[in-house]
Amino acid sequence: MPADASPLGYRTRPTKTLLSVEKLRKQFTTGDVAAVERVSFDLGEGEMLALLGPSGCGKTTTLRMIGGFEPPDEGRIALNGRDITHLPPEARGIGFVFQDYALFPHLSVLDNVKFGLRKLSRAQAEARAKDMLALVGLESLCTRKPHELSGGQQQRVALARTLAVAPPLVLLDEPFSNLDAAMRVETRQEVRKLLKSAGSAAILVTHDQEEAMAVADRIAVMEKGRVIQIGTPDEIYRNPVSAFVASFLGRSNILNGTASGMEVKTEFGTLPLSRAANGAVSLSVRPEQIMLEADPNGPACVVGREFRGHDQLYWVQEGERCMLVISGAGAMIDVGARVRLRICDCVVPLA
Numbered sequence: 238m239p240a241d242a243s244p245l246g247y248r249t250r251p252t253k254t255l256l257s258v259e260k261l262r263k264q265f266t267t268g269d270v271a272a273v274e275r276v277s278f279d280l281g282e283g284e285m286l287a288l289l290g291p292s293g294c295g296k297t298t299t300l301r302m303i304g305g306f307e308p309p310d311e312g313r314i315a316l317n318g319r320d321i322t323h324l325p326p327e328a329r330g331i332g333f334v335f336q337d338y339a340l341f342p343h344l345s346v347l348d349n350v351k352f353g354l355r356k357l358s359r360a361q362a363e364a365r366a367k368d369m370l371a372l373v374g375l376e377s378l379c380t381r382k383p384h385e386l387s388g389g390q391q392q393r394v395a396l397a398r399t400l401a402v403a404p405p406l407v408l409l410d411e412p413f414s415n416l417d418a419a420m421r422v423e424t425r426q427e428v429r430k431l432l433k434s435a436g437s438a439a440i441l442v443t444h445d446q447e448e449a450m451a452v453a454d455r456i457a458v459m460e461k462g463r464v465i466q467i468g469t470p471d472e473i474y475r476n477p478v479s480a481f482v483a484s485f486l487g488r489s490n491i492l493n494g495t496a497s498g499m500e501v502k503t504e505f506g507t508l509p510l511s512r513a514a515n516g517a518v519s520l521s522v523r524p525e526q527i528m529l530e531a532d533p534n535g536p537a538c539v540v541g542r543e544f545r546g547h548d549q550l551y552w553v554q555e556g557e558r559c560m561l562v563i564s565g566a567g568a569m570i571d572v573g574a575r576v577r578l579r580i581c582d583c584v585v586p587l588a
């Protein structure tokens with residue numbers, strides 16, 4: 238295992254840069270604002286990056302520019318130090334897996350995977366395709382046609398076909414959106430393992446924060462065409478830069494306060510800050526950072542509750558404010574009960 242990798246293959250340090258995206262911009266003639274504006278990031282060899290954001294924020298357009306399917310108005314894209322900004326898709330050496338998998342319906346599973354291997358001899362192509370199908374666990378289904386496979390199996394064939402040519406970078410556009418919830422969870426981990434074992438880097442477009450956190454080494458959060466924060470899932474979850482990021486990646490309570498260095502005065506008392514700030518600030522408090530104590534004389538009241546097995550979600554009204562609280566699976570507190578809220582961790586100042 239390399240020194241910079243965790244047992245699950247999550248990178249803890251940046252690797253050698255594979256892809257460099259600099260100040261990409263795209264404005265469609267139909268739009269009055271740019272779909273993508275000054276998007277820049279680097280991607281390390283073998284790294285998985287998720288482009289995450291709400292519908293219409295420019296994720297797919299960014300991916301299509303990297304793939305060569307959409308010419309940027311401005312900016313530069315380099316792969317392994319080579320400028321590929323104006324190369325056609327087939328000259329970039331990048332693999333793609335799209336939402337609909339785009340398998341050839343009339344070809345068998347094996348022939349679908351062999352499709353990109355026409356430069357090899359027939360025997361070599363056959364051996365390579367079989368190896369790739371073994372890697373995705375589908376060697377026994379070689380002779381089937383795509384319509385004889387489940388969605389998850391089709392997804393794996395598409396991935397085997399892409400990985401067969403050993404691209405250094407694979408672009409995945411919402412690749413799990415056609416799968417049901419259980420299959421999605423299973424398939425995304427398989428895909429991550431496959432990419433890691435093939436050593437391919439990947440950029441995954443998704444609007445699903447749970448998916449991004451589950452599979453990506455780093456996440457680039459996009460809003461209105463711009464990347465507004467980039468970092469590991471843990472960094473972004475713990476230190477969101479804005480209320481948008483705090484609410485898009487997980488759930489958050491947004492409070493106001495007056496900061497002075499590493500402390501902030503709020504309606505819940507003086508609290509420690511995760512980083513220094515001064516003056517009026519907005520603050521993010523995660524639901525799991527709040528303790529809920531049953532107290533008949535407490536100033537707050539439970540107004541809603543959702544039982545989730547491993548924990549419980551409470552909506553608690555205190556004065557004008559409704560706070561979201563996640564509490565462990567201990568004793569349940571009933572809706573209508575009086576409670577006291579205590580914030581038991583550093584709170585995050587937002588931009």
Ligand SMILES: Nc1ncnc2c1ncn2[C@@H]1O[C@H](COP(=O)(O)OP(=O)(O)OP(=O)(O)O)[C@@H](O)[C@H]1O
Pocket residue numbers: 265266267268272290291292293294295296297298299444
């Ligand atoms: N070919 C096009 N012509 C005109 N406008 C486009 C075109 N493609 C995308 N857009 C617009 O550009 C903006 C960004 O679209 P894009 O598809 O990149 O967003 P997205 O974040 O991938 O959204 P989704 O999650 O819904 O796929 C949107 O306002 C969209 O309507």
